Amino acid sequence: MSTVTFASDPQDAQAVEAVEAHHARLAGELGGRVTLLIDAVDRDPASAEDIRAGLVTFCERELVPHALAEESALYPAAHGTVEARLLIDGMLAEHRRIAELVDALRTAPSPARAASDARALQVLFEEHLSKENELVLPLIAASPDISLAELLGGMHELLGGHAHLESEAESEAEGEKSGGCGGGCGCGGSDEADVPELDARAVPHALRHATVFGALDAVAPGRAMVLVAPHDPLPLLRQVEARDPGVFRVEYVERGPETWRLLFTRR
Structure with a gap:
């Protein structure tokens, strides 16, 4: 999920870095929870249900609000450009699929099924973030008519509210x-x-x-x-x-x- 983005001004460049850092945190935390769930199904089945419940809560508090924030802040601006319209339509469809997988994870009838749904969610979410980093953000940041920094002003769900960790x-x-x-x-x-x-x-x-x-x-x-x-x-x-x-x-x-x-x- 790493690419070089050319921004129209320094503020937009900083906004790109903030969004990409938040994407990395979301992908990492999701991946850690999914890995632990998959491993618990084989090693420690008694803990799998608690891990699944925590994963669902994480998705509801982090992933879904992040998607909604994108739809309100980033996507309308990108959708207004001819070159990105179909891309954004596809990204919105992926948001719906992410929500469906979270629902499937919540109602999974067994730990093994939950682990399968969780892995599918992880793969889709990582691919989704890659498209945002490599396609959506560069398009918006490079446009002289769109200020990415202004679009993201106050958008906690996109920029993240956690303390910066050492590199x-x-x-x-x-x-x-x-x-x-x-x-x-x-x-x-x-x-x-x-x-x-x-x-x-x-x-x-x-x-x-x-x-x-x-x-x-x-x-x-x-x-x-x-x-x-x-x-x-x-x-x-x-x-x-x-x-x-x-x-x-x-x-x-x-x-x-x-x-x-x-x-x-x-x-």
């Missing part, structure tokens, strides 16, 4: 050269065989921390998840503690040299 590149670099547990963790050998697992090594850097946060948000009190990382994730641990002080107990299960495994238990 992924800085986090990765610091994590790769740091050692130790960084405090706040209990280093032990808890049995994590039946605990849902998130392998962050397979997640793109731009989405990695948001994906972990989404997965952690899906962990119910008294339950846990295992994070697999390519390095000691000290910057991430600091962000987790800053985001949710005292909520998670962290245990190192494996400490490199190529793979780190951490057990996060929600108190």
Whole structure:
């Protein structure tokens, strides 16, 4: 979901960056929750229902309002241009399909069916965001007759209301050269065989921390998840503690040299 966008003025360029950053957060958090649900179906079926319910709530509070904000702020301006009219019609159709998948996820008759619907939702939503980043935003931002910054003025659902996290590149670099547990963790050998697992090594850097946060948000009190990382994730641990002080107990299960495994238990 990365592309180069030429904006007509600096304010529009900043607006593009804000929207793309919010898109990355949404995609990452959705992906983390979906991954945990799919893994829980096999490893920890008892937790799958709580994860599904949390995923539905996330969709209703984040994904659906985001789509509605797009329809009110971005899409009318783009639809007014001849070159984007059919594109926006297609994007609106995808919004309807996203809403249908959220409904299917809400009423899924089994954890396995919920996991299937959740994966379909994730794939569609990621493709949808890619079109917005690569087609819709560049078209609006490059138009001298449309101010993207003005269109997005006050649109919390599009720009996001969360605190800025340190850049992924800085986090990765610091994590790769740091050692130790960084405090706040209990280093032990808890049995994590039946605990849902998130392998962050397979997640793109731009989405990695948001994906972990989404997965952690899906962990119910008294339950846990295992994070697999390519390095000691000290910057991430600091962000987790800053985001949710005292909520998670962290245990190192494996400490490199190529793979780190951490057990996060929600108190």
